[in-house]
Amino acid sequence: MTGQRAGKHVETENESAPARNIVLKLEYCGRDFQGWQIQAGGRTVQGVIKENLEKVIRHEVNLIGAGRTDSGVHALAQYANFRTSNPVAIGQIKHKLNQLLPDDIVIMDCWEATPQFDARRSAVERQYAYLICERPSAIKRHLTWVLGRKLDRGMLDQMAAVVMRGRNFRNFCKSKSLKENSDCRVMSASWRRRNGLLRFEITADRFLHNMVRLLVGTMVSVLDGAITMRQFEKAVLAEINEKAKYIAPACGLYLAAVKYERGIR
């Protein structure tokens, strides 16, 4: 009797044990979200996906995202994984979830990963893009920073090269704790004009809180003469301790890509 009970108990555990590790690739418009991460009272991307995903797979879900985008920040390629024992077909998860989700989140792709895969910990590189509209615009206002004036491309390129040389970005981080590890390995940082917009692209192993928006805001403040190129350089190379004061608006920022250890699948 005891053995049978124990056996049954183990069986139940096996049934409820999450055997599948499922990855979602998603795009979202950050405008009406208070960022990725679930928080009390706010509409968040993680919260909205979790709520609808639980309707599809019929049990509680722990949804892990590759990066925590802030309030108003968009994602062209955010990744998230969750574990489930529900045998529902992978195509059905994508289809049903897209039917349930509001139109500011779209599941672009969905597949099964190895048991070890973790959308956050397995990520080795993240890429952000920041879009600036140099002409006045009513149409681009929620998807770019509408600056409405032409920026000096030569100086921007110079500053991107400085960013590439940065190692410790403590001056470009919202957090006030100086104990926090502020090291970031920047793989690339560059400006280009594309589709009539000015686009800053930066790839690194990790990003600090508000780092890209503070970098872009400070670069624009150099162009405006609010601080000098040399001050910018000192701040990026952590030769001084002075928190950046200029932050670019969230609506211009996009989580653009995430690179994983063994490729994305």
Add this chain to the structure above:
Amino acid sequence: MTGQRAGKHVETENESAPARNIVLKLEYCGRDFQGWQIQAGGRTVQGVIKENLEKVIRHEVNLIGAGRTDSGVHALAQYANFRTSNPVAIGQIKHKLNQLLPDDIVIMDCWEATPQFDARRSAVERQYAYLICERPSAIKRHLTWVLGRKLDRGMLDQMAAVVMRGRNFRNFCKSKSLKENSDCRVMSASWRRRNGLLRFEITADRFLHNMVRLLVGTMVSVLDGAITMRQFEKAVLAEINEKAKYIAPACGLYLAAVKYERGIR
């Protein structure tokens, strides 16, 4: 005394006589507007501009637009003119108006035209663009028709060529009156892929109500097999009397350009 009074009266008339004819070039995002034209109870582009313009030039304004965009339709280049006797500098009108206007309308340019210029009557060509997003997208949802599937470019090109041969577009018009003049001189109509979007561009001397959206909706319905290419051709060439049934959503449509008799200035 009478003479003096009469003189004074005439002088006042001269002062209030609209001596200047001022043109605005504007961009707007149609999402939160019930179209261009003022109507009771609705937020309209014409209404919002008129209200703010009257604060700047301090008298009532008759604002004439080049074309009446519908609810939800955007404009990359809408033109409007109004008459005023206020000597306020042209740069001040643009500057003050942009300060007052909500961020979904931007005055791109502002200048003085000849007394005869009329934004609507002097227009000789109008160009509309229609944007389709072929992949699922959360970001483009208010600025394109997110179809989420690849369209057959060869068939679209064929249909654009048919549209070029059209003369009477009575089948692609919301109005039910058959008496109305439905002749349009189409100067160009073409599809292209640009910036990852499929873009239909059409230029004509005039457009009927909902004409572009009905044309695009019907072209997509041909691709979907809902009607045949031959039926589309018959409808465009007005060989039959059958109102188009498929209308593309307003959010993909843009008033893209207006051409004037003697150039724009």
